[in-house]
Each structure stands twice: as structure tokens, then as C-alpha cells.
Amino acid sequence: MNNDITPSQEQALLRLLGKVMEVMRDDRPLDPEDRAFGTLESANVFRPREAGATYSFRNNAFPDAKVELTTWTDPLDYSDDRTRVRAVPASFELWFYDALAGVNRRMLEQRLDLATYRMNGDVRREGNDLGPGLPPAELRHRYRYRANAGEHGRFPVDVELTFLDPPPNDPSGKVWLERITIDRDYPYLTPAMRKKKREEQNQKKRQTYGYMNLCTGTPCPETGVWEGWTDSGSTDVMEFARGQIFDAVRSVSLEQGGSCPMIVGRWFWLCSTNEKSGTLWKGIVLEG
Structure with missing residues (x-):
């Protein structure tokens, strides 16, 4: 194998990895x-x-390499309707089908600002060397890292470097870089767990905004669906945009139907606009 990396x-x-x-x-x-990243060749929806x-690129510096970056539904958006949730970066893979010699592992560790430990689930393990692979891949040698946190980062990032050790009869002693993966360590949430998180989040917002005495004539602090209250209890539900002035509240509950006088009342957080569709309020199913 003779494929030494060139200066270019x-x-x-380094430019590619820095951008990732x-x-x-x-x-x-x-x-x-x-x-x-290179030239975008395809963007395939996989869920x-x-x-x-999954975005696939062709990078002229490495024409035979696999270069892919995958995004998926934001796990920290607890909305039940996943079609309305934005996509966030999830994983990156750079696979040199023709491995490169001359790539310094220590240099990659420094340039990517990698820590001297790795994560095994929620357990911290000191060191990065996972050792050589099992036969017939005993020359494949993996190193795993937790990246040091960035100033504006929201999620932990894990990096794995895969090298090919030289065979025993190779006098050059060269080590080849085969693969780099970079993954965000997102929390795993089932639909039931998301529902629980959503309820906790809405309850917290309802309590927080409740202390602000948000009533008719005050500006709305966050876009969402709000519940209007009078001295008779909750009588209204309406969607407001951030900065919009809260309207008057129905004097007769919406569930009773018909027109009624509108009076000064208070507004309490109910849910986000993404959660509006299908939300049940006092026996009424809200429409998105």
C-alpha cells in the first residue's frame, strides 16, 4: 500500500474536519x-x-472517499408530530476506501480538540486506545474520544479514528488512516418519554408565565397556544405570536359555543404551535 497524504x-x-x-x-x-465539504451529490431522506x-459529497482532494453528513429530527423538540420538527446534525463519516498514510494521529487530536477520555454510554473511560481488531481485521486499530466542549455547543460530540497498523512483514512501519466518524450524543427518547417531557415542559412554562400576570393588553412573550381565563375559570383558547398583544377573553366558555361579550382576562400557556393539532382542551380537539 503506497498512498502517502500530500500537503494539499x-x-x-483539516479544512473539512474543521467545518464539520x-x-x-x-x-x-x-x-x-x-x-x-466538497460538491453535494445527493440528499436522501432516510426516515x-x-x-x-443524508448528504453525500464528492471531495476532489479524496475522490475515492465516502463523505457523508446526516441530519435527523431534533430530539430536544418534544412535539408529537415529527413532520413539523426541524432537522439537526447527527453524524459525519469520512471513509478512505484507499487508506492514507502519513496522517499524524496526535495532530488530529490537537486540531479537533479531543479529550483524553471516551464515553461508553454514560460511563467515562480514561484513555482513547480501543486496541487492534479481531481476526481477520487485526490490523484495524480504533481510537475513541469525547471532544472537548465548544463555547457555543449544545451537545456532547464523540469522535472515532480508525487506522490500519502495518503488517509484521512491512519494513516501512507505516500507519494508514482509514476512517473518521463524528457523532452528536443526543438523548434517546421514545414517544412516551417525549410525551412526558412535553407535559413537564408545558407545565413549567405555564407556571413561569403565570407569575408574569399576562392579561389582556400585554404583549405575548412566546409564540404558542394560550388559554384565556376569567373569574369563571378557563373560557377561551387562542394562538398568539410573540410580541402580539393579548386579546380580550370570552366571558362564556368556548365549549358552550355561540357569541358572547369579550372581557379583560388573563392568559396562560397551553402548548406550542407544533403541538396544537390534536391537543384536547376541555373536550375540544384543536386543529393545526
Whole structure:
């Protein structure tokens, strides 16, 4: 195997990895047209009825390499309707089908700002060397890292470097870089767990905004669906945009139907606009 990395390839590699870390760790916006990734070749949706896609690139510095960045539905958006949730970066893979020699692992550790420990689920493990693989892949050698947190990062990031050790009869002693993966460590949530988180979040917002005495004539602090109250209890429900002035409240409960006088009342958080569709309020199913 004779495929030494060139200076121009090293610059392209560091530029690519730097851009990926900006997106994955520093939470910079993803621009699939950014030339640091290469030329966008495809964007394939891989989860039906959810946001997200796998972007595949062709990078001229590494024409035979697999370069992919995958996004998926934001796990911290607890909305039940996943089609309305935005996509967020999830994973990156750079696979050199023809492995590169001359890539310094210590240099990658420094440039990517990687820690001297790794995560095994929720357990911290000191060190990064996972050792060589099992036969017949005993030359494959993996190193796993938790990236040091960025100033604007929202999620932990894990990095894995895969090298090929030289065979015993290779006098060059060269080590080849085969693969780099970079993943965000998102929390795993089932639909039931999301529902519980959503209820907790709405209850917290309802309590927080409740202390603000949000009544007719005051500006709305957050776009969402709000519940109107009078001295007779909750009588109204309405969607308001952030900054919009809260309206008067029905004097007769909406569930009773018909027109009625509107009076000064208070407004309490009910749910986000993404959660409006299908939300049950006093026996009424709200429409999105």
C-alpha cells in the first residue's frame, strides 16, 4: 500500500474536519453547499414522516472517499408530530476506501480538540486506545474520544479514528488512516418519554408565565397556544405570536359555543404551535 497524504490533501482534510466540528460541536448552521465539504451529490431522506437527510459529497482532494453528513429530527423538540420538527446534525463519516498514510494521529487530536477520555454510554473511560481488531481485521486499530466542549455547543460530540497498523512483514512501519466518524450524543427518547417531557415542559412554562400576570393588553412573550381565563375559570383558547398583544377573553366558555361579550382576562400557556393539532382542551380537539 503506497498512498502517502500530500500537503494539499492535508490542508483539505483539516479544512473539512474543521467545518464539520463547527456544525457538530459549535452548532453553526449547516450549509450543504459549503465547498469545504466538497460538491453535494445527493440528499436522501432516510426516515419516513420525519425531518432529516443524508448528504453525500464528492471531495476532489479524496475522490475515492465516502463523505457523508446526516441530519435527523431534533430530539430536544418534544412535539408529537415529527413532520413539523426541524432537522439537526447527527453524524459525519469520512471513509478512505484507499487508506492514507502519513496522517499524524496526535495532530488530529490537537486540531479537533479531543479529550483524553471516551464515553461508553454514560460511563467515562480514561484513555482513547480501543486496541487492534479481531481476526481477520487485526490490523484495524480504533481510537475513541469525547471532544472537548465548544463555547457555543449544545451537545456532547464523540469522535472515532480508525487506522490500519502495518503488517509484521512491512519494513516501512507505516500507519494508514482509514476512517473518521463524528457523532452528536443526543438523548434517546421514545414517544412516551417525549410525551412526558412535553407535559413537564408545558407545565413549567405555564407556571413561569403565570407569575408574569399576562392579561389582556400585554404583549405575548412566546409564540404558542394560550388559554384565556376569567373569574369563571378557563373560557377561551387562542394562538398568539410573540410580541402580539393579548386579546380580550370570552366571558362564556368556548365549549358552550355561540357569541358572547369579550372581557379583560388573563392568559396562560397551553402548548406550542407544533403541538396544537390534536391537543384536547376541555373536550375540544384543536386543529393545526
